[in-house]
């Protein structure tokens with residue numbers, strides 16, 4: 001079994017983009033020196049940051065089964081650190097583009113559940129435009145052409161159709177290419193997925 005201090009930690013730069021991984025040993029050293037802060041997520045997937053002292057206190061109030069034991073304290077193994085000298089959480093958002101909608105919906109028609117090539121998919125306004133529906137993440141879904149035709153200018157229930165899931169704005173996940181040789185923590189998925197595309201969708 002890997003020693004706790006050898007566990008991989010995801011390293012983010014000041015823009016909160018994943019740039020590498022390091023050992024928990026190095027992460028704690030950077031934390032202690034004030035060169036990095038620990039990133040954790042609360043139950044609602046909000047990011048919290050901690051300096052050495054607040055991480056120590058967080059560890060005491062939120063213990064885990066496996067913690068690093070020193071003479072004077074037990075401290076949690078960080079999963080993510082962000083390098084120092086940032087002053088706020090990132091405001092980056094996933095661009096609202098045709099390809100990013102396909103990516104969010106995984107090329108699956110949100111009405112029939114079928115998987116399609118992108119050339120066989122349309123973007124559907126859930127609430128039709130002439131009924132006041134907006135061109136937004138929350139009102140646009142992937143739809144295959146037969147479903148799109150069947151729905152026409154109606155609301156889904158009017159056409160006897162149902163969405164697989166409620167469309168939402170996706171979380172920002174910057175593109176990064178890191179080779180992982182350790183386990184990937186669930187929390188990393190916010191930072192290490194996905195390529196991005198560049199054309200904003202207009203209305």
Ligand SMILES: [Zn+2]
Pocket residue numbers: 109110111112113114143144145146147148
């Ligand atoms: Zn369909």
